[in-house]
Amino acid sequence: MFGDEMDVGFVFDSSYGEKSRFFNIDGSMAQHVYVWVEASDDKRFWMGYLKNNDEFKFYFKLPSEADPELETAADGCERLFYFEATGVIVLGVCQIFCLDGDDTYLKGFVPGFSSRKSQREFVYNTNVYAIENAFLNGELIDGTIEAIVAQRLAPPNVYPSDFISALSIITFPLMKRMAFYEVVTKDNESAISYRQSLRKNFRSLERANFSQGLMQCHFYSLFCRAVEEMAAAIIVDCEALGVEEEYAQFEERLHEAGVCEENSYLFLKGHFIFDSAIKIYAELSGYYREKEIERVRHAYRKSSAQAIEDQVRSVEKGWVGVGETLKHNFYNSRPNVPFLDAVCHRLALEYKQNI
Numbered sequence: 001m002f003g004d005e006m007d008v009g010f011v012f013d014s015s016y017g018e019k020s021r022f023f024n025i026d027g028s029m030a031q032h033v034y035v036w037v038e039a040s041d042d043k044r045f046w047m048g049y050l051k052n053n054d055e056f057k058f059y060f061k062l063p064s065e066a067d068p069e070l071e072t073a074a075d076g077c078e079r080l081f082y083f084e085a086t087g088v089i090v091l092g093v094c095q096i097f098c099l100d101g102d103d104t105y106l107k108g109f110v111p112g113f114s115s116r117k118s119q120r121e122f123v124y125n126t127n128v129y130a131i132e133n134a135f136l137n138g139e140l141i142d143g144t145i146e147a148i149v150a151q152r153l154a155p156p157n158v159y160p161s162d163f164i165s166a167l168s169i170i171t172f173p174l175m176k177r178m179a180f181y182e183v184v185t186k187d188n189e190s191a192i193s194y195r196q197s198l199r200k201n202f203r204s205l206e207r208a209n210f211s212q213g214l215m216q217c218h219f220y221s222l223f224c225r226a227v228e229e230m231a232a233a234i235i236v237d238c239e240a241l242g243v244e245e246e247y248a249q250f251e252e253r254l255h256e257a258g259v260c261e262e263n264s265y266l267f268l269k270g271h272f273i274f275d276s277a278i279k280i281y282a283e284l285s286g287y288y289r290e291k292e293i294e295r296v297r298h299a300y301r302k303s304s305a306q307a308i309e310d311q312v313r314s315v316e317k318g319w320v321g322v323g324e325t326l327k328h329n330f331y332n333s334r335p336n337v338p339f340l341d342a343v344c345h346r347l348a349l350e351y352k353q354n355i
Contacts, residue, residue: 013090030057033094038076045131046098091122101125106179109253113183127339130270134337144326149288168265174231201226202272206279278323
């Protein structure tokens with residue numbers, strides 16, 4: 001069972017990757033670096049920042065590849081940390097972890113906080129909450145949706161990226177408070193309750209419709225009100241704990257590090273914000289798809305029924321999904337992402353990557 005002593009037939013030691021260079025079929029002396037990530041999507045993400053060169057060849061591996069016979073439902077980073085603790089994976093130059101940062105970056109500014117995900121030798125994390133946050137680049141979002149709908153967007157009050165910007169601003173006070181509160185209370189029941197409440201509100205936000213603008217959307221207004229009420233409640237809790245001075249110092253450290261309203265969306269739980277945004281953008285894409293189908297039906301109204309249906313199917317077949325298209329566009333363009341860029345720079349220096 002997970003947590004018991006384990007007998008495995010192979011240990012992933014850094015020295016193995018170093019010795020493997022003597023067996024390169026291309027005749028090079030490049031060391032083999034095993035990059036352990038949490039999930040398949042993470043492979044695609046980190047592959048763009050670690051490319052083979054004359055000194056290193058990179059092999060991306062999932063936790064289940066270390067010991068597929070391990071009887072546990074636990075996966076991701078917990079499984080990797082277990083393998084590290086039991087000596088199945090011995091970290092080194094040729095055995096590294098590349099992980100989502102979760103909330104370690106923000107919480108790292110609270111004295112006394114520690115996490116196995118924090119940046120350390122041979123462990124790299126995104127700094128931002130998850131790879132999903134990195135995908136939500138404003139320019140990339142607008143360009144992706146315009147490419148999908150094959151026209152320039154001209155909504156009356158809001159562009160797709162404006163939603164992320166507004167969300168970043170409204171959640172900034174709560175995001176800071178929650179990170180601090182979870183550390184000082186050691187993630188007590190109240191902190192867990194706040195986290196569950198935020199998740200619930202993000203799910204309700206998926207029903208939002210911004211066709212008439214952000215401020216006119218009922219579900220967005222409800223979300224904003226809930227976020228403000230949660231932030232106010234945590235302030236009361238912090239005052240009761242007598243930690244307002246410590247919080248002020250924490251807030252100042254965040255400010256000095258460059259965390260602000262404009263980029264705070266990078267530190268919200270990745271799946272919360274990404275799933276909500278993609279659901280909303282899919283609705284927007286669907287609106288334009290239906291408008292195009294209406295146009296096609298009208299343009300071919302004097303043609304046969306079969307000809308009309310062929311044109312409709314052509315529109316539907318060529319209309320791609322927002323989420324996967326946004327990811328692919330990110331992989332192709334690799335836009336600058338605050339805080340993540342620092343990690344990529346570290347990898348570039350240590351593994352001879354082009355910056």
